[in-house]
Amino acid sequence: MSLTLQNVSRVVDGETWINEVNLSLEPGSFNVLLGRTLSGKTTLMRLMAGLDRPSKGKILMNGVDVTGVPVRDRNISMVYQQFINYPNLTVYENIASPLRLAKMSDSEIDRRVRETAEMLRIDPFLDRLPLQLSGGQQQRTAMARALVKDSQIILFDEPLVNLDYKLREELRQELRALFKARNCIAVYATTEPNEALALGGNTAVLHEGRLLQMGPTSQVYHQPKDIITAEMFSEPPINVVPGHVSNDEVTFDDTVHFRLNNDLRSLSPGNYQFGVRASHIGLVPHSDDDLELPVRVDLAEISGSETFLHVHNPHFDLVLHLSGVHEYQVDQNIKVYFPTHKLYAFDAQGQMVHSPARMREQ
């Protein structure tokens, strides 16, 4: 069972919500839709589900055109950000509801409901009403409802957003494991780059209704096609510094120079935007060609065992992602080390023209 979107667009009241998306999802694949709020994730899912019709383009399932087929006649499931269950039915009946509609025999229903409930670890609560459960259990019930029937496509629309951090991690891992054994297409929308990385599989990056890049998650992460993808697919967003490449050196904002190293030698002279990940800038040099940069501290965000250090020099701002707790005073002058061999370079149009060597090998 494969799902293909061909030049799919959706225009609502003159506004383009989805713009010429081409996408092909393979059976048994786990696909993450990554994008900020309003990037079109939910709209795209609604199109995949058949809840809405595309304004242009075709949707194919196994090569068969299903563009106009309503959701009722497609075999799909969906899990939402809100915990959607039938409020007056027990957990058991909630999970059984799709099977009852499919006119399955009682013994078969019972077997499947118990199996799915066990898988999602809600089997002790089968006789309760959804509102008597915690948020995590309510969402597990909703997931069980989606998983119990053999859907060909299962859509998750930011299902873990309303749960607390611990539960989110737990459910995310289970979810990934659940899908390993299945041969259906899973689509999972999220705004968080880290969630996409944790889930693995494939990632499609959406921005303002356009599909920027689609591929195996780690490949998209390490080889972002353009600057927007790079910014969206890292948390905190990748640092971008404008710079100039001449015959033998690289200049950042006319003030910071370093010799063109082997890594960057392939770039022809001209102006570029250089990207460097927040976790790659350090407080101590890691190699000889690290560039020492005097900066001033704006803010040190300390969250548990990590510190996000916001600094600036007269020309640009940087964010550092450091492990451990580092306390700094505002306006303190410090030195940070810029890894010149871990730079991404983007051309004037924002397309990536160079990525760090180590990343390329992966």
Next chain:
Amino acid sequence: MQTKVENNKAWFLVMPVFLIVAFSAIIPLMTVVNYSVQDIFDPYTRYFVGTEWFKQVMLDSRLHEALLRQFIYSFTILAIEVPLGICVALMMPTKGRGASLALILVAIPLLIPWNVVGTIWQIFGRADIGLFGAFMAEIGVDYNYASNTTDAWLTVILMDVWHWTPLVALLCYSGLRAIPEVYYQAARIDQASRWAVFRHIQLPKLTNVLIIGVLLRFMDSFMIYTEPFVLTGGGPGSSTTFLSQSLVQQAIGQFDIGPAAAFSLVYFLIILLVCWVFYTTIMNMQKDK
């Protein structure tokens, strides 16, 4: 530690509420209690009679009949108005100009004063000058609310349904609007039928507004006075004489203030009791779930 400042300022804040409740409820009620235990001939000649009026009221067969009529009436209109109101609410458009138009149209009967409603239906049902009466005569139905008991009941019930179904409909409409769109979407994906959507999504979400709607309609219909008074005057005979009309006949018609006061108290207690039973039953039903 900070020491607590103690003063009596709180009394000033509680006082207005206390005064309003006293004047609006406690004092009038106590006046009625006062009347109910006395035989009053004129402001200066009155005798304490204890529970005599209460005994008389409880044994009065005319009142028993009125009470029975009252229950039949109230339950009939509830049985019609609640399902009908839900249906109307489900059919009302939710978006665009149609929605506002439907809201206004549905709300119109609610804006008409009770006695006007009575007058409208009195004229509407007359065979000589009323549209409805003339129509019935035209198609050969012998319809006369002034002389036929069944017709009188039919008209009184029809009138109430016309007047008050919009209230139930509007309450349900607001309840339905409060259901997030994703529920319907989820149901569509589940391939749920229209009935399943109603039974498992809409009805459970409507329970709370329906409780309020049923309570309001019950209390209101149990106290109905003006419309049947204008339409039939309680007739033919006493076939549409409900409790409040009997009460008025007794208190103002015959000026039997003592028995009328005792009657009002019993009347009040009946309403209170029925509402309490109703409310606790529903609340327990919800808790059991």
